[in-house]
Amino acid sequence: MAPLDRADVDTDQIIPKQFLKRIERTGYGPFLFYDWRQATDFPLNRPEFQGAPVLVTGANFGCGSSREHAPWAIRDAGYRAIVSPSFADIFLANCYKTGLLAVTLPAGQVRHLIDLASEDPTAEITVDLEAQQVRGEGFAYRFEIDAFARDCLLGGLDEIGLVERHDKSIAEYESKRAAWLPAVRS
Amino acid sequence: MLGHADPAWLWLTHNSRAPALKASHGRSKPGAGRVGLSQMPATLAQKLWESHVVRSTPGEPDLLYVDLHLVHEVTSPQAFEGLRLAGRHVRRPDLSLATMDHNVPTRGGARAADELSRKQMEVLAENCRREGIPLHQIGSRRQGIVHVIGPELGLTQPGMLIVCGDSHTSTHGAFGALAFGIGTSEVELVLATQCLPQTRARDLAVTVEGELPLGVTAKDVVLGLIGHTGTSLGQGHLVEYRGSTVRGLSMEGRMTICNMSIEWGAKAGMIAPDDTTFAYLERRPYAPRGAAWEDAVDRWRSLATDVEAAFDQEIHLDAAILEPHVTWGTNPGQVAPVTGRVPEPRSDTDARALRYMDLLPGTAFADIAIDRVFIGSCTNARLEDLRAAAHVIAGKHVHPKVRAMVVPGSTTVKRAAEEEGLDAIFKAAGFEWRNAGCSMCLGMNPDILAPGERCASTSNRNFEGRQGAGGRTHLMSPPMAAAAAVTGHLVDVRELIN
Numbered sequence: 001m002a003p004l005d006r007a008d009v010d011t012d013q014i015i016p017k018q019f020l021k022r023i024e025r026t027g028y029g030p031f032l033f034y035d036w037r038q039a040t041d042f043p044l045n046r047p048e049f050q051g052a053p054v055l056v057t058g059a060n061f062g063c064g065s066s067r068e069h070a071p072w073a074i075r076d077a078g079y080r081a082i083v084s085p086s087f088a089d090i091f092l093a094n095c096y097k098t099g100l101l102a103v104t105l106p107a108g109q110v111r112h113l114i115d116l117a118s119e120d121p122t123a124e125i126t127v128d129l130e131a132q133q134v135r136g137e138g139f140a141y142r143f144e145i146d147a148f149a150r151d152c153l154l155g156g157l158d159e160i161g162l163v164e165r166h167d168k169s170i171a172e173y174e175s176k177r178a179a180w181l182p183a184v185r186s
Numbered sequence: 187m188l189g190h191a192d193p194a195w196l197w198l199t200h201n202s203r204a205p206a207l208k209a210s211h212g213r214s215k216p217g218a219g220r221v222g223l224s225q226m227p228a229t230l231a232q233k234l235w236e237s238h239v240v241r242s243t244p245g246e247p248d249l250l251y252v253d254l255h256l257v258h259e260v261t262s263p264q265a266f267e268g269l270r271l272a273g274r275h276v277r278r279p280d281l282s283l284a285t286m287d288h289n290v291p292t293r294g295g296a297r298a299a300d301e302l303s304r305k306q307m308e309v310l311a312e313n314c315r316r317e318g319i320p321l322h323q324i325g326s327r328r329q330g331i332v333h334v335i336g337p338e339l340g341l342t343q344p345g346m347l348i349v350c351g352d353s354h355t356s357t358h359g360a361f362g363a364l365a366f367g368i369g370t371s372e373v374e375l376v377l378a379t380q381c382l383p384q385t386r387a388r389d390l391a392v393t394v395e396g397e398l399p400l401g402v403t404a405k406d407v408v409l410g411l412i413g414h415t416g417t418s419l420g421q422g423h424l425v426e427y428r429g430s431t432v433r434g435l436s437m438e439g440r441m442t443i444c445n446m447s448i449e450w451g452a453k454a455g456m457i458a459p460d461d462t463t464f465a466y467l468e469r470r471p472y473a474p475r476g477a478a479w480e481d482a483v484d485r486w487r488s489l490a491t492d493v494e495a496a497f498d499q500e501i502h503l504d505a506a507i508l509e510p511h512v513t514w515g516t517n518p519g520q521v522a523p524v525t526g527r528v529p530e531p532r533s534d535t536d537a538r539a540l541r542y543m544d545l546l547p548g549t550a551f552a553d554i555a556i557d558r559v560f561i562g563s564c565t566n567a568r569l570e571d572l573r574a575a576a577h578v579i580a581g582k583h584v585h586p587k588v589r590a591m592v593v594p595g596s597t598t599v600k601r602a603a604e605e606e607g608l609d610a611i612f613k614a615a616g617f618e619w620r621n622a623g624c625s626m627c628l629g630m631n632p633d634i635l636a637p638g639e640r641c642a643s644t645s646n647r648n649f650e651g652r653q654g655a656g657g658r659t660h661l662m663s664p665p666m667a668a669a670a671a672v673t674g675h676l677v678d679v680r681e682l683i684n
Contacts, residue, residue: 066367088451184282
């Protein structure tokens, strides 16, 4: 696991705006934390954290802009899960859509993980979505996750396909909308 | 977050929700809960939510219907591409509206854009053409920032559910709409189905009472609020702003407050519609007319929180003791009254922010010199904002060491400002008068700060590098930014207008 001991990490830091001009969903990994990585002492630059599949970090991770490019970049850089005391709402939703597991644990437990990774970069943890546990040597932390999001992540469900199954309900709702609600003219 | 000297300034209460409302979450049949809820006290947010439920099943998110989907060039290309690859089409192009705002140059037209930006604009135009989505492209009469044009066209109306692939979509909540930002995968989902599965959020009330003192604006209310709540208290909450101060604000001021809901983590911010709302909307291009207008207003009047309804959390502010605010750090919660000084760091985050901002604790804000002034963004670039800034600078001149610009929120705002001569006031004072766009709020276009430059900005985010790599942003109201332009340093606007 790789530790990023900072709170309020905003999506402008995760993927700066100059990299939002692509029209693809992939290829953002090299630009993850682009500005911060210019500093040689940035912790994620350390060779021992390269290839780590789990990022452990401070509270309110992913605040700011709604750019889904942020979880795309994190995923492209090889991470499979992020552990934090809290995530910004839009970022959290974007993670689920991207297939990235966002795990919320109490601040004390995240602190333990960050300290552990910083002191012993070889320390290994297991993030088990099925059992809803983060495990390591001598500890097992239970985490809660929205049941529907968990099923989607485990099953890799096509959410658009799921919603399309309710076409009848959608059409019925549409037929009852007030006539004066605005429709945009070309 | 920064504490305030007077602890009575703000307090929180954690109400337990009325059992009747809890029951509404566990209903088993679609529609059944809606009938029940109409008879029990409900908040504005609950009413908005319930009226958009297409389908509700225990253990799954509610499926909500979207009345208006706003689209822009940066967060939509991958969504359209996803549709195309799956052979899907846009379900309701007539409930979608696209504009170009994030990366448009504010002078020189599309040709002044870099190649990648131009490509994004072309791709949006092509996607809109193929799917029949109306588009206000660069150079057109109604182009502008997505959150400025929706309201000014009258497309943003009370009772609607509005989404956009942009976190400042909360702006539209000022009209008593449920409005929030979504990611690109959700943009694709809404394009395909006009629906969005959503897990119910909690209710939070922010009540602001009292008359705003001279020189204090809606921007100072929301900056002061974030200074006390910090950047994440609103997470998972639908916020309703209420109280006499909010009721007394214009629609422009209400939009400024709702716009920055996301900056303290809220999922959405909203204000119940009232006569101010109706007066703003009447005769706008998309507002209902004739008998339909009367029907609409009757329905809109029911969009208020019932007296007996309970919020999960409440925050109270006394507006009468507010002062003009400026941010000193790299998130909007790092903010203080301009009369004060740069605070001692209270956390690693604060210390890091002060290093980035190149500020020493104890420095008076008035001693901080600036290089640039930006008046613009979806937070503060409406006609009223430009008038307030023009009022401060009329007859004065931009400090010789400062480069200042005004970027109207839309082409319509620009035209209206020119009709009343505001452009002449700004230009005479030495401001650059630009075309509409997001401009230097996020620096995805040619308008950026150089490394190390310090900017007094009316935008919404002071994140590291937000306005350009290495740039330093101080957020404030339009009159405060105008005052900083004149004096060349952060300054209490009241010194110029008293």
